[in-house]
Amino acid sequence: MIYPASFENEAQKVASQLEFLRKRVSATLGKEPRKISIILQNQTVESNGNVQLAPRRSEFYTTPPQQGDFQDWLNNLAIHELRHVAQFDKLTGYLRAPFFEQLALAIYGVTLPSWFFEGDAVVSETVLSPAGRGRLPSWEMPFRTNLLSGRTYSYQKDYLGSLKDLTPGFYELGYFMTARMQRVYGADIMDSLMTRMARLPIRPYNFSNSLRKFTGYNTRRWHEQTREELTALWRKQLAENNPIDYPLLPPKTTDKPENWLLPRPLSDQRIIALHQGAQHVSAIMVMDSLGRQKEVIKTGRQTEPNFSYAAGKVVWDEVRRHARYGKRSYNVINLYDLESRSYHQLTRKSRYFSPALRPDAHRVVAVEIDESNAISLVVIAVPNGEVVARYPSPGNILLQTPAFDPTGTKVIATGVAQQGTAIVELDIPTGNYRFMLDWQSQQIERPTYADDEIAFKAHYNGIDNIYALNTATGAIRQCTNARFGAFNPLVDVVSNQLWFNSYQVNGYRISKVSWNETRDLATQKTSASHISYFKPLLRQDYAYRTTDTPETVILPSKPYKGLKNLINFHSLSIDNGSFDNLDAINPGVYWLSDDLLNTAQLRLGYTYDGDIRSSEYLASIAYQRFFPKFSLEYRNRGQVGTARVIGNGQEQLIGLHWRENVTTLKIDIPLVFYRINHVFTTGVSAATSYTQRYGLTEPRFQNQFIERVRFPMHYQFYFNHQVRQSALDLAPRWGQHFSVTYRHFPFENRLKGAHLSLRSAFFFPGLWRNHSLLARFSYQQRNGMYQITNDIPLVSGYDQLRPVPVDNTLLFSYRFPIAYPDWSIGPLAYIKRFKGGLFADFQNVDSETPFQPRTFGVELRSDMNLLRFYLPNFDIGVKLVYANEANPRQRFFATYSIGYSY
Template sequence: MKNKQLFIKIFILLSTYVNAQQYFGGHPLGQNWQIISSPAVRIIYPNGMNPEAERIARIINYIDQNNRRSVGDKKKQIDIVLQTQTTIPNGYVGLAPFRSEFYGTPPQSNLSLGSLNWLDVLSIHEYRHVLQNINAKNGIVNFFYYLGGESYWAVVNNLVLPNWYYEGDAVITETALSDAGRGRSPYFTLQQRALIAENIDYSYLKNRNGSYKDMLPNHYPLGYMMLTYLRNHYGNDVIADILKESTAFDGLIYPFSKAIKRHTKIKNTTKLYKKAWEEFKDKTQTQIENTELIPTTPLLKKLPKTITTYSYPIFLNDSTVIARKKSYNTTDELVKISKGKETKITSIGINNDDFLSYNDNLLAWTESTKNPRRGAQNYSDIILYDLKTNHKKRLTQSTRYFSPSISPDGSQIAIINISPSEEFNLCIINSKTGQIEKTFDNPKNNFLSRTAWTTDGKNIVTILKENGKLCLIKINIKNGEITELTPWTAHTIETPFVTQNKVYFNASYSGIDNIYSTDLLGSKQVKKETSVKVGAFQPSIEKNQLMFTEFSSKGFQISSQKIRQNNSFISYQEPNKMKQFKTVANQTEGGNILSNIDTTTTYNAKKYNGLFKGLKLHTWGIAPSPSVSSINLRAVNMLNDVALNFSSGINHNENNAIFYNGNIVVSRFYPEIKFSASKTNRQTIVENNVNPPYNILDFDETNLGLKIGIPLTWYKGNYITSFEPYIEGNQFILNNFKTVFNQKSFTAYNTGLTFSTYKRTALQNIGPRMGFAIDMSKKADFVNADNADQFNINTTLYLPGIYKNHNLRIRGAYQKEKLSNTYQFSDYYIYPRGYSAPLNDEFKSISFNYGMPLAYPDFGFAGLIYFKRIRANLFYDYGVGKLNNENIIKELKTQTYNSVGTEVLFDNVYFNVLPITVGIRYSHLLKESLLGNNSSGFQFILATNLSF
């Protein structure tokens, strides 16, 4: 059974690797859905979003017909669900099932996306993932698809194709098919350029698998760099051949590397990385050498040892600065820095945007909340902190407000309000009540981002996006008159800061993000204020000092310089004209398609109410194992709120017994409803009144069940809380082999609840520094508790350790189930380590665990295994078991079990894809067991990052 469980865990982990963004049953009840269809795509979208849905369909159909040369010609219609209730910008293409979701609310920061329309970017980028996956169905990949469905397709794709291929190729596509895209944004290569500026070189394996201690670019810029090198040197279409041959396993070992070698003579991906890195390094160093740098002064003289990000520094006075801070070992917090000393002011809760504003002793930012029942409906609320009273309050509840900027007198707050129907409005709200006092017209519904008041409180400065271009604008709060402050550009513009007669902001005009300024009168003449190696962001002014964040290999640090007095106005080229952003792909993939998209084609929109409609069988996999052979069928509907699962197989450890399991889960309604049926072989130990007093009982069990639960999850500050009460009824039908039950069927109930609340963790934290969890259940025969009765309770308390990354976990558990009961429920109790499950009618235990990191090796071998972290867990377990049988001796009626030991755990990545924690446990028994097997000593242990 252990072999089966390990196999299934690994397989499920791989098959869900690309599906992590899905929310089962995440949509609000009563959502009115529409659907449009074309040969390339079906789009399910909320009523009222028809123009956006048609735009997505037109872009995808255009690409499907015109832009396949560098990926392949295979076709398959994709289902896309357009989500508009979430405030978290994202999108994904998943396998098992093969579908996509677009999260429609754009990011407020223009740095992460650039000047393109959010849904346009998603359409190009995510449809490229569709084409990648479709064209990966070759040879062995296709064989596995027919063998097991889309889960097997996902597994093999992830084993063969590196994640940097998927994302690098998609970023190349979004850049090549537009005039902007992340490939033309210097912010996209920020981490790589910082490493080059400091002469730091990391290996391919380290870049591929990441690090707990060092700052590394993720797989997006890594893939963009490597694939751009391939296209520049070996032709734009070479990657299509590499994709086809590697997924056909033309070369069984390292097929992707071997396909690269056949087409380029580059030996493998490691060599490709080195060549691409050296070329990119040369270009970056040349850029730095040709840039006239302006010296800056760091606020903190000593760089932190741990990767740390400061953002939105604000002058309180000449000697005191307030800023946001987060690091690899701390979550977001507000800090005060004075004379080189840093003090924490307050923590900042869960959020997806680091904006911060200050005026009149008030600080404002946003934090995320969510609909407790619906994972795809969340909010962005305003938080205020009063520096005079040190009081923090949530000003708004269940709103969709972004970029709050406090007016000079502190009475009002300018915000960007984005409705679920994707209407973008600049609004003013009352800082005491949170109520909207004024909404400004936006007749073209152009996207707005970031806000800042003029010092006289008469105008608001914000950033406007239209037709893939950005412009800094000023809006008069009395009459709504708009003044354009900068020329329209595809360069990124971000974070305005207003002084008496100027507005400072960061932009990418030179190919490096720097601070610029322009006047408030609308001359549109721009001056360059900083000139740094890597990037300068988020300006703040105090007298003659310009303060900003500057990026380095240790994260975003706070720097300053004197304000320049006689700097001249700049001229600049658009990103698509700049030499540093010209690549083979950008010149030959097809060029900007967004101005060529047909706007006349209309689609027949239909109402979509499907519950079981669109239920799609996506997995039919055979799961081989030395102990169990089975076939598994899985289906889900288009809205991901109805799932059907069935499995059948042979248990070789139980005399080749045949088993069947099936269930259907409906999560559209407020309660989640699960119907289940199973037939399986069971083996339990039961008490009798003869010698020996216990019998091993084998029997067949058929179980028909109905479960109703209400899964709830919500955020409050830094805590994530989940609660699910449930009740379940089961009809058991028993066919006994060796002993005759008093009854051959009975009806049982299972009622209980799970509750947990955890403080979110930083990257390096071993576990939550605060938290509590409880799982309680009562199972019993409706009629006769002596026939079947089990009570369980498990609790866990999380506490901070001595250091930030240490963790103390205390677990208590209790179980009661009499061995004299005719029927025994499955035993999932966690007994003290070093002991096998002892005979008991009642068991209680407590466990102390202290976890700590030992080392961050960042070392790997041949793409097979990569060691990211080594950690230790010191434990002490204590348990007491009781037996109530009168026929056994007194000494056996109450037994104590206690052990101490150490676990050394290795957080590794296997095959550059699969994160699995393995380790060695040493258990020392402080008392030998008389009723179970003792297994003190060394033991191999395994755990994945998923809970099963």
């Protein structure tokens, strides 16, 4: 286990948990996980985890979330990720370093659908802990809402998702499908399935074939069986709860998913809320009683949706990343004044979460989580951002979503520990904490003061609803009885209204009810009869289930030697390890080395070019620990060329072959900056090389043959700015990209030449929502050795046109969505979106040339998943090109393209 020294105490706890859980997690797979390196990432503010091969390691992102289940974050993480380790070892554990880890990873990814291995891990985290996502009604709510609303989607749509509808996602779908397997056929079915798959990993449709053998159902039919069972269970529960349908704001919404979160009434009868939507980026909005909306300010990326309003001011938190190191991030607080319409970033390089304004807006309270996972409430002054006071959490329990009382002297918050959740109050004058509600097996969220009560969200009746805690008696009463779920309560004492979010089939809407009326609601169930859908779907009597907390055994630790562990060969590969771009794939045989901290990559490779019948040998190393990135590469390769010979009055072309040694050094400094909904990327790079040529096949040209090319220089500078995209945007609504590249031979006498290129791109909003207009202008100036080199984007179909030297290009494209069909073409493809475009490409634009496109036309593209794989997402399309010039090779022709993303 590798971790910063400041994280020693937490690392010891994690080590004890892992050792305690190791055999329990793997019991139903019959395969105890072997050793794996675990990196504790404590410098990022995001909460996550992963297990990977090539190289074999696991990463725990240790900062706990502000919204999760009711247990210690690292305990949940340890169970979930350790189950993935057991899955890897069960299916492909015999394929190991130093040669076969990438092959093992490929077999794992091709054989197991994502819903299976993630759903199985969620089952484990639920079985092996008193909490887990399988016990959260909020987690399965989108799936439940769809089924109860009559939206029974296909297997591929529920699994692979949709751009126009809310679907459960593969974690949720996988939990219910794998849980049902274990309930119906016993927990040992996981062992049986994966054992059969491991014996013949190349079997076509291995998982579905094996599932049919043991259950009689393929994946599509098993999805239908699970869906039918869940529908019956949830309909029964809905009838028992006898829910109330509350009024909804806005009264009309788009047909695409959108959320109106954390509603807060203003003094002028308007409502302020955080708006999220498939068609829009996140923004704080105000809405009047008729549903008319006005944007206040767009927001940036958040770890959890959050904002707070008081006295004409708004605060919210956002993620900021270190300019150079992506896994070092911060959570800052932003402030916006509605009266002056001014924005101000209140804190910098901070780790503050869920900020809340005091009623007079002169102070902000927030949760602070430092890099050692020490938890505190901090009080921050407005507007200078200074910390006025810091109150360490009692027992270092996790605190979530604090809120001031009307006097500004007390703060209420959710407390989370392995015992469950509680409601904790801080008395600011004394600095003392007290528990207002003791530990509960509940997902308690966003407690807020309501006269002599505290309103909060919980799920005592099996559905997320708003409850109230009487601070004098400790009694809990139910305040809402929502059909699908109620969240984010706020009691407005002026109007005596309870405002909250009511979940609907297309997202979260705003509802309200008289606070007095909530007292007349008959509570459906008490905490003693807590409902968890884990119970009806999976039996509780597994021998390996435990809720015990392991004692921390102090294990020896020592400094990690980065240089000693720099070389870590793990895989033979057909590529150099980068599959980001289809054009960059260069098939061959490569031996890959990556150190565990992702700072050094070493590649040894061999390829054969059949076009020129020549071998190529490669060795490269990249080192990323320092502020600049360094890469050094050596290639020994064959080359071909032609020589023009004139004899007897005739011209003859003679083919030439030679080999060359090329050593290349590159230094790169990439930087990224965030500012609310704006993203800036910039960077500089410099590269040089040394080439030594030998083995010319025609000795008579030896005098003209250049045997050495000494240190040609290549420089690049780029600057990009764009606003965040919504889920349905085809491109940023606004953006500017600039790049300057220069190449020359400053150290050569025989070789001369220079190449200067400037590239730019400008994004504009289209005529309708999610449309995009892109204008690109590029210019190049070249001479000498670079006379025929093109380093700028060319017009569409350039290789089908008459060759003409290119000095500049001006390219226009307008793209727009056409339809969101969610079509399944059997198991071959699942099409999420069709999109179209128009383009006009100009070349060598100047004052003397008629301003007319050299090519123009239309394009049709589609976003899809292939062969039921969740990733990658493919973008496949065709361009119909019209050549607008005299005597072209072809007047009309088509070009095709395929791209993919993860």
